[in-house]
Amino acid sequence: MNHDQSRSLYDRALSVLPGGVNSSVRAVRPYPFFVERGDGGHVIDADGNRYLDFVMGYGPLLFGHDLPESVEAAVQQRASEGPMYGAPTEVEVELAEFLARHVPSVEMVRFVNSGTEATVSAVRLARGYTGRDKIVIMEGSYHGAQESTLVEGSGTDTAPSSPGIPASFADHTITVPFNDEAAVQEVFEAHGEDIAAVLTEPILGNHGIVHPVEGYLETLREVTDEYGSLLVFDEVITGFRVGGLQCAQGKFGVTPDVTTFGKIVGGGFPVGAIGGRTEIIEEFTPSGDVFQSGTFSGHPVTMAAGLETLRYAAKEDVYDHVNGLAEQLRAGLTDIVEDQAPEYTVVGTDSMFKVIFTRGRPGEGERCEAGCRQNEGCSHFDQCPKTGADVDDADTERWERLFWPAMKDEGIFLTPNQFESQFVCYAHTESDIEETLEAYKTAL
């Protein structure tokens, strides 16, 4: 593969963009390929190389790069009518109504412009609503570039994970390991009266993927209820992907008080949203006192893209298609891993997938057929990742330095580190899946 154009573009980029990129994860070493355009389930780079794309913009693209005609038409019409106004439009109401109709926890929604803005606003809302300052998050979790969740450490012994954040921010953030029921119970016994919310992804999608163990989300629901804290699900990745239109909360049957959205809900355009029960969401200004505002919030182009995306998904076999192909992919990967790297773990559900380079002795016998479900009967159970730290302990360097480049050379574009999820899209086909499995066989 020739990468001369990408190399020279990166050379220019390094002079005017920090690290040559606008989002740190894109700075693949030695330099990233620059995308020229998308084509269905593929992307084509600046040197004309073609890759099967499983990054899918890190989650927003459900259909791949060719939008259904209804989505494209709505976007173009909105853009041509003048992109935005600073006054309300009908399409915002329609998208909010759609969310309220399909997502169990949602009665009312505030739209914002990114997942980060959604989690920032949700934390402020939880604090304002409860009159408490502390939040509980999962170790190794990612909720965007926000001050309250960029922390490291465990329990109450936390510190900011980035320079530029006053240490006092971390004083209000408690971390617990995902899937550890005793840890969260203990934290509530000690600090329950001060905890505004537990904020978690229902499946860790930015650090794994890590599936919840049986009963874990229910425990979070019970303990937050008991102490009058809010349960906030960050469904920025899982929303309108896992569990289809009802989201992961519908699939798992656990209804949070507040849900944050992003990615798919904007149909490929910048978006975030905070949804929940009316009495909580109404605490946002102007109906309530918790300040929240935004020039671009509810942007008509984004709202139209999101609405038509979800309408299309409701009408067509989108979720059956992506979930079916991803299941086929995970099942194939499970066989390959058993053959070639039995210590590794295939993870994911619905249209999400990843192979985690777990270390240690493989268990004997049966494993979950198409991605780890934290099945206690599985012989692999003791070493399948249950927390963010378990994923950190994987062979992450091997994944990033050897495996990712090898897959790229096979023409398969994966997320460039061990931690971020990968996605099957509506444009992918069975032969794409077969090609991908062959590439894994070669690269593993």
Ligand SMILES: *Cc1c(COP(=O)(O)O)cnc(C)c1O
């Ligand atoms: C992507 C993501 C965010 C941040 O969203 P941005 O739009 O990148 O700001 C927050 N939470 C989760 C779970 C995410 O996957």
